[in-house]
Amino acid sequence: MAFSPPPPKPVSPGLYLVATPIGNLRDITLRALDVLEAADLVLAEDTRVTAKLLNAYGLSKKLQRYDEHVSTEVEARVLDALAAGQIIAQVSDAGTPLISDPGQSLARAAAEAGFPVHPIPGASSVLAALSIAGLPTERFLFAGFLPPKSGARRTRLEELAQTPATLVLFETGPRLAASLNDMATVFGPDRPAAVCRELTKLHEESVRGHLSDLTADPRLLGPKGEIVVVIGPARTEVATEADADAALRLALKTLSPSEAAAEVARQLGLNRRDLYRRAVAFKSE
Incomplete structure (x- = not known):
């Protein structure tokens, strides 16, 4: 099958938060590749990990380590680069940047300084x-x-x-x-x-x-x-015995007692063993 994706649009200067694959390298998006190809600098948690991704797509880019240990010293240089009209891409080792990853400080500083900050969405565990x-x-x-x-x-x-x-x-x-x-x-x-x-x-x-x-x-x-x-979420209301019985009788129309008990326990947050005993009793009626 031949794919005909929309043509790429020019990448304007600014900071781009680029999601990367969480495992399968084919999960990179076309737009992420466009930004990485255009980037003057790629900020990465681990430059070795990011280099493997870039190499897989034939991209050779200037890489800069950016994590919680060096973020302060790098941040000023990145802001200077943005002021000079450069395209900066920030990636995590896997997934969407800033989600349990460093980078919030830079994104906030760039936005406060008036520079465009763009999300490039993609993989997220x-x-x-x-x-x-x-x-x-x-x-x-x-x-x-x-x-x-x-x-x-x-x-x-x-x-x-x-x-x-x-x-x-x-x-x-x-x-x-x-x-x-x-x-x-x-x-x-x-x-x-x-x-x-x-x-x-x-x-x-x-x-x-x-x-x-x-x-x-x-x-x-x-x-x-x-x-x-x-x-699963905490129940905001405690299920009554009548709630459990009604749910069990409904589930027993299509499920075995064991399956019905498991399903109702999941739905209502009740003890599965107690529900199973009730389900067996209902089934024998």
Whole structure:
């Protein structure tokens, strides 16, 4: 199939926040390539990572490391370059810049100085995980990385526990099992969740279930790769026994007792074992 994309438009001077692939290099957008090709300077967290992306598309560009350790010293030079009418592209190692990445200071300084700041949207592990988690998407809160130590992590989780929106968190493989246990303790074992790993990459994997299921899943004991955890929202109202019975009877029209109990537990945040016993009783009526 021959593709006929719209012709590129000239790239004007300014700062461009360019989203890059989170795994599969083909997830770069045409507009991102246009900006990177036109850029006088590319700011990168890790210039080695960005060099691989640029090389994959035959681009040779001046690269400058830009992270939380060097951002202050680089910022003044970037503002001077913008004042001289240059095109500056800022990228993260993977995904959308400024999302749990350095760069907010530069974007704010550029905007306050009157320079154009443009988003070049593209890949985002937050949205990718949210789209496949099977959890409500009408409201969500991105909470970034949790603290590494259990005490601080539980304190942070307690702050989030009653949030009436789906939660999206980043976690590392070595800490995942401990974090899931803390989540089950603070949020309750029946809170629905999903662990999405290595999104868009060769070993992409998504594991869904209640937190009690995920804490017991051997696949989640120290997995490798980039990990996003999505957790269902806190219930704003406690489901009554009548609510549970009505939902079970409806689910039993198409599902087995075990499946119906799991589905209603996910919907209402109730104990699956109790629901299963009721479902079996309804089925035998």
